[in-house]
Each structure stands twice: as structure tokens, then as C-alpha cells.
Amino acid sequence: MTDRDHLRTLFRFFACTQCQGRSPLYALLSETVAADDALLGLLLATPASQRRPSLLFAAVNHLLRDRTGHQLAAYYPIHGGERPVDEQAPAAFRAFCAEHPDELAELLATRNTQTNEIRRCFALRLGLRRIAAHWPGPLTLLEVGTSAGLNLHFDRYGYRLGEQSADSGGGAPLTLSTTVRGGGPADQLLGETPVVAHRIGADLELVDLAADPAAGPWLEAFIWPEQVRELATLRAAIELARREPHPLVRADAVRDTARLIAEMPGEQPVVVFTASLLSYLDAPARERFTAQLSAAARTRKVAWLFTEAPGLVARTDVAAAALAGPLRDTGEVYAVGISLRGGAERRDEVLALADPYLEWIAPAQGEADDFSWAATEGLFRPAGK
Ligand SMILES: C[S@@+](CC[C@H](N)C(=O)[O-])C[C@H]1O[C@@H](n2cnc3c(N)ncnc32)[C@H](O)[C@@H]1O
Numbered sequence: 001m002t003d004r005d006h007l008r009t010l011f012r013f014f015a016c017t018q019c020q021g022r023s024p025l026y027a028l029l030s031e032t033v034a035a036d037d038a039l040l041g042l043l044l045a046t047p048a049s050q051r052r053p054s055l056l057f058a059a060v061n062h063l064l065r066d067r068t069g070h071q072l073a074a075y076y077p078i079h080g081g082e083r084p085v086d087e088q089a090p091a092a093f094r095a096f097c098a099e100h101p102d103e104l105a106e107l108l109a110t111r112n113t114q115t116n117e118i119r120r121c122f123a124l125r126l127g128l129r130r131i132a133a134h135w136p137g138p139l140t141l142l143e144v145g146t147s148a149g150l151n152l153h154f155d156r157y158g159y160r161l162g163e164q165s166a167d168s169g170g171g172a173p174l175t176l177s178t179t180v181r182g183g184g185p186a187d188q189l190l191g192e193t194p195v196v197a198h199r200i201g202a203d204l205e206l207v208d209l210a211a212d213p214a215a216g217p218w219l220e221a222f223i224w225p226e227q228v229r230e231l232a233t234l235r236a237a238i239e240l241a242r243r244e245p246h247p248l249v250r251a252d253a254v255r256d257t258a259r260l261i262a263e264m265p266g267e268q269p270v271v272v273f274t275a276s277l278l279s280y281l282d283a284p285a286r287e288r289f290t291a292q293l294s295a296a297a298r299t300r301k302v303a304w305l306f307t308e309a310p311g312l313v314a315r316t317d318v319a320a321a322a323l324a325g326p327l328r329d330t331g332e333v334y335a336v337g338i339s340l341r342g343g344a345e346r347r348d349e350v351l352a353l354a355d356p357y358l359e360w361i362a363p364a365q366g367e368a369d370d371f372s373w374a375a376t377e378g379l380f381r382p383a384g385k
Contacts, residue, residue, distance in 0.1 A: 007043060007051055008034045014053040023224040024085045025075050026057055032090040039097060046108045054222065059107040060093070062221035063100055072096040076225040114207055115222045116147035118237050119358035120275040120307055121154040122178050123336040125193050126351055126363070127305035131271060131338055132194035134347065135301060139194050140268045142260055144253045145277035146201030148209050148219060150237045152246040157237075159190055174236035182374060184352070184363030198265050202251040209242050216242075253277060254285045254292075261296035269301035269342065276334075276356065278312040290316045294341055301342035307354060310335035322350035325370030329383035333374075336361070353379060 001009075015030035030053055033039040043051045064073050072092040074083040097104060128139065143151055158172030161180055180186045207215050216238045223231045251260060253274070261270045272293060278286055294317070296302050306313060309331035314323040318339045327335060327350070337350040353374050354361040362374055375382045 003044060003048070003051075004037065004040055007040050010051070011040075011053050018053075023226055025089065025225045028085055028089055029057070029093050032093060036094070039094065042097065042101075042104055042108060045105060050108060052113055055108060055111070055113050058113070058218075058221040059104050059111070060096060061223075061225070062107060062218060063103055064096070065217065065221070067096075070096055077228050078223060078225055078231045081225075111218060112205055113222070114147060114205065114219060116150045116207065116219055116234075116237075117275070117357050118150045118154075118157070118233065119176050119178060121151055121157060121176060122159065122189055122358050122361055123275065123307035123334075123352070123354060124151060124154050124273055124305065125159070125190075126188050126336055126361075127273070127303075127307075127338050128193050128196075128271065129188045129191075130349070130351055131269070131303045131305065131340065134340055135269050135303070135342075137194070138197040138266075138268050139303075140264050140266055140270045141196045141199040141273060142257075142264060142270055143199075143201045143273045143275075144203075144251075144257055144260075145274055145280070146203045146206075146248060148207035148215065148238070148241060149201035149246055149248045150234075150241055151273065151275065152199050152201050153237065153240055153244070155193055155196065156240060156244075161186060161189055164190060173240050174233045176233065178358050179360045180363070181360045181379060182353075182362035182365065182377065184365045184369075186361075186363055188351075188363070189361065197268050199246050200260070200264065201246060201248045202253070202256065202260055203248070204250065204252050206248055206250045208248070209238055210245055254281065254288045257289060257292040258296040261293075261300065261302060267300070269303060270296070271303045271305050273305045275307045278306075278308045278316075279331075283315065286312065286316050290318070293339070297341035297343070301340075301345075303341070304339040305337075306339075307334045307336045307358070309356075310350070310353075313337065318348045320348040320350045321368055322364070322370050326372055326375050326382040327353075327370070327380075330380050333380040334358075 011030045011034035015027050019027035068079045073079040074081040075089050158175035160177040209215050264270050310327040311329050311331045314328045334354045334356050335350045336352040340347040352361050352363045
């Protein structure tokens with residue numbers, strides 16, 4: 001297959017796996033790019049590692065932010081557009097790309113795909129409460145793969161589950177919402193979370209909101225055109241992080257996790273949170289990452305709290321019973337879980353299934369739940385079906 005055909009396939013895959021049910025505009029534009037050699041050529045001019053559909057759409061979205069008078073902006077509710085997706089949208093997209101070749105080329109060559117999905121804080125809250133049930137008292141938090149560190153502010157956000165809501169007490173600057181699916185108990189998703197005594201974020205490609213004025217707008221460029229509320233939420237989180245920053249360090253999950261744990265102040269158990277990190281690591285790197293957790297746990301209690309593809313977690317040393325069932329080969333949904341490591345103690349649990357962006361969450365229906373009911377209810381397709 002040529003590079004061009006490979007990229008064409010990637011855009012078609014993006015249209016049906018990522019855009020369906022999320023963005024009618026990007027679904028249509030992905031098909032448009034897949035069928036248009038000139039548009040594919042924009043990404044083909046960059047190194048292979050840059051050739052991702054999300055990067056092209058983010059670059060266009062980023063430029064459109066300051067050109068809301070353009071006909072293309074009419075299709076982007078986040079830029080004030082109200083025009084429903086129609087057959088003129090592909091022509092508007094082509095025209096915009098043709099009018100800004102140099103700026104697009106610059107962004108595509110120099111910028112990374114970079115997101116920070118703060119709705120994943122629902123997973124963080126659920127996991128922290130469960131860890132505190134095993135290890136009562138304050139905890140220390142290290143998010144590895146933290147991006148801009150927005151999840152570190154989880155206890156300043158408000159939360160809404162359907163009609164129910166909870167906030168951090170002092171009037172939250174933003175409220176995150178999700179829905180609960182399945183019949184599992186949702187009571188651990190709201191309510192008090194344990195006190196976090198210290199917190200720090202680490203990332204190989206840190207998004208430094210304080211030092212780089214372009215970092216915030218670039219993060220915003222990954223918001224989908226229809227996600228008006230998500231954009232407002234992200235902006236409020238960026239503002240909070242700029243105002244009240246937590247410490248962030250540039251570090252590699254695979255090499256530096258044990259050292260970072262050892263350097264955390266205090267003596268509380270250290271919760272290492274990862275959200276959508278494992279897909280960036282190949283199999284040997286994932287093994288080295290979990291080996292670092294176990295090494296650090298020889299001197300201090302360590303809990304790995306994850307919201308990750310279950311098919312990837314199942315191939316680490318995590319031995320939760322749920323990962324032996326139909327979840328074992330899926331990457332379509334995420335598993336929210338904990339792996340407690342402290343001296344001789346070891347406990348692995350899957351607490352919930354969730355949409356990768358936490359648009360819904362389905363709590364486990366008991367400790368031995370293998371989530372076969374979730375496959376029956378259509379929350380995910382077991383391998384081969
Ligand atoms: C999909 S983003 C998720 C960011 C954030 N956790 C969230 O939930 O929105 C994955 C993050 O992992 C980071 N990352 C990838 N490989 C890494 C590594 N080896 N060490 C540390 N961070 C890494 C990326 O730079 C990126 O910021």
C-alpha cells in the first residue's frame with residue numbers, strides 16, 4: 001500500500017470509529033479528505049509521525065478561530081456557526097485549506113496532537129474513593145501523561161450525573177457532566193473524595209500553559225466543532241490552571257516513574273494516575289512502566305489508577321478477574337481500575353467501564369463482575385463479533 005493509500009484508509013477509519021455519533025462535520029470532512037489527493041498531500045508533506053487526521057482538523061480549526069467570517073466557520077458551532085452540515089461543506093473546507101497553505105504547513109510540521117480530556121476526572125474520583133476505602137487517610141497524586149495537568153485540579157471542579165450534582169464547596173469554576181450506563185452503583189462517582197496532600201503531573205511532551213501563550217489555543221483546537229459546552233469547560237479549566245498552577249515536570253513514564261514516586265513529599269500512599277497513556281507505549285515499554293510501579297512499592301505504598309484500553313491493561317501484570325473475560329481483547333471502551341501495590345499486598349480491580357472520553361461510565365455490578373452484561377447491552381463488541 002502506498003503512503004497515500006494508507007493515509008486515505010486512516011481518514012476513512014477515523015470517520016467511522018471516531019466521528020460517528022460525535023461529529024457529523026468531521027465525519028463528512030474525513031471522507032472528503034480520504035477522496036482528495038490535494039488535501040491528503042498536506043499531511044503527506046510532513047514526516048510520517050505527523051500524518052494523523054486529528055492533526056489536520058486541529059490545524060484548520062486553530063486557524064479558523066481568527067477567521068470566523070470564512071464560509072467554513074458557518075459549519076462550526078464552536079465558532080458561532082449555525083449552518084447544518086450539507087453538501088457545500090467539503091467545498092468550504094477545500095477553499096479554506098487552499099487559502100492558507102503556508103500556515104497549515106507550518107502547524108502540521110511543528111505541532112503535536114495534544115489533548116487534555118478533563119471529563120476523565122470522573123474516573124479519577126471513582127478510583128481515589130476506592131483506594132481510600134482500602135487505604136484510609138490522605139493520598140498523594142502523580143499523574144503520568146498529564147498533558148497540561150488539568151486533571152490535577154479535579155477537586156476544584158463541579159460534577160453532574162444526570163440530575164444529580166456535586167461541587168467542590170467553594171463554587172466550582174466549571175462543571176463536568178457524564179451519564180451512567182448499566183445497572184451498577186453510581187454512588188462512588190459523586191460525594192467527598194479523599195484529601196490529596198501533594199500532587200504533581202509528569203509528561204514527555206508537557207503542555208506548559210504558564211510559559212507558552214500558544215499552548216492553550218492549541219489544546220482548544222482539538223475540541224470538535226459541535227462541542228460548544230466542552231470548549232467553554234476547557235477554557236475555564238485552562239484559566240484555573242494558569243491562575244493556580246500545580247507542579248508539572250517533563251519526564252518519561254517508562255524511565256522516570258519510580259524516581260518521581262520516591263521524590264514525592266510526605267509518607268502517604270502515592271496514587272499514580274494514567275488516563276489514555278498506555279496506547280503511547282509499546283509492549284516492552286508498558287512492562288517497564290509497571291515494573292517501575294512495583295519497584296517503587298517496595299518502599300512506599302503505590303496505587304496505579306487507570307482509565308485505559310482494557311486490552312492493553314490485560315497485557316500488563318494487572319491480574320483483575322474482569323480482564324480475563326470479554327474485555328480482554330477490546331480497546332473500544334476503557335476500563336477504570338486500580339492496582340494496589342504495597343509491600344506484600346497486591347489487589348487489582350476493575351471498577352467501571354467507560355467511554356474513552358468519559359461521555360458515559362458503567363460501574364461494575366460487584367467485585368467479580370466480568371462485564372459480559374455490558375457486551376450484551378451493546379456497550380462494547382467482544383473480539384470477533
Ligand atoms: C491522550 S493524552 C492524555 C492526557 C491526559 N492524561 C488526559 O486524560 O487528557 C496522552 C499523554 O501521554 C503523554 N505521553 C506519551 N508517552 C509518554 C511517556 N512515555 N511518558 C510520559 N508521558 C507520555 C503524551 O505526551 C500525552 O500528553
